[in-house]
Amino acid sequence: MKIGTKVTLSLIIVFIIGILISGFALANVLENKAESEIDSKAGALMAMNNSIRTYTNDQVQPLLLPKLDTQQEFIPEAIPTYAVRETFEYFRKSPDFASFFYKDATLNPTNLRDKADDFEADIVNRFRREPETTSISGFRDMNGSKLYYTAKPFPIKNESCLRCHTTLDKAPKSQINTYGTENGYGWKLNEIVATQIVYVPAQRIFDNANRFFLIVMGVVAMIFTAVVVIMNQLLKRTVLGRIKKIATVAEQVSVGDMNASFGSQRNDEIGNLAEAFNRMKYSLEIAMNMLNKKG
Template structure:
């Protein structure tokens, strides 16, 4: 097995190991970054919902107090305002969703589904320090990430509409009836704010970046492989081959060969200089014998 073959085998195994390790690390990193990007989108959507809630309470509801005495306006309810506003986003981005999933809601569209009810149960059974749950699930439109935060009855004013039907505004009862949305208690977790964001696009982008990176890495290896082989041939294999041929001629008494260049200070140049001295010494010795 020649030097070139040994060198190429060693280079191939080193590259194969590096390619595998780099691929595994970069894949995990890109997937983690993709998930972090989705989490940021979900958190931004959640913060938007909270901002809409706050705006409704502080800026909208005070201007509707007089009308609320005559007719119940769902637009004055923070949860309704946040849901309706973010539903506008769903018209262009149906994979994005926001829901105030409640176990016993006034508006039945907010009733928690089975998996949302499980999240509410986690918040109800966990301690108050559990402020958020982040998870992933399969949906009809693909893989999605969700962020859930508990809806806790922390304001006694909420009980004016949700304690017992007798305490609720008549205008609200006319609109929603008295069968749902009651029995809430102070500091009780009654639901969860749930934001769902699709993961398909960021994951596809991460996969595309991974494929591009690995293809580029392979191209760099092929280029390096060719360059290193050319350098190996020019700097090592060809000089050694010439020395081998020269040694064969000297061994048969043929000293009519050119000396090797001694200008460099690398190992091949030193070997060439040593060979030149050996050839001259042998030539002188043969001349002395012939004399």
């Protein structure tokens, strides 16, 4: 195998290894960045929903609770969970946010709309088993879409919540008339009864990250290819071509052609090699002349 071929193959191997390593590192960075971006969106939505919950609990509920016992029909707007869910549905009406979801996923809800499915129930039970866990995040496939979820425990901190969720005799009559007597009772103070869970569509963000990855790796590959081609041409012009010329002249001299010339050389290592061959040619020429005179 010629030196040029060896050098070219060596450069290609080195650059392929470099591309693989840099691609792996870049993929990890982009994936972490995408997850961080998704988590940031989920956190912002969670904070917004909790703000609505606090507002409803502190300012709206005190105005509406006294009416619950006098009304035949329950007033759900007095319940923070209902207010948060309804507000979020308005938020989802925008096409940009139609794939976002929020739910107070409850094991035993009054309104069955808030009933936790099996996946969410497992999260609630985990929060119950691990009181030190304050947040759980990950990915879930729903309706053919990949969603990123952030879940937080939902314990009963306010005694006002227990009025509607302990026993039937304490619950407002309008609530019983609306939701019945089977669900949403038996809650206890400080008990984790649900999880606040936000679902954020992740596929578009990961698609953008993958697209950026392909663009960057394409640019890097083109740069590496250009470097290989340039290095190969420089090697041929500055090293291999000159060595080949020296070898040709040396071959001519070896068969007795003393008129062959190495020509002018640059002041570098290959030039020094050519000068050494030049001196050897002169020495050989002198020796040949001496032999001819003796003969």
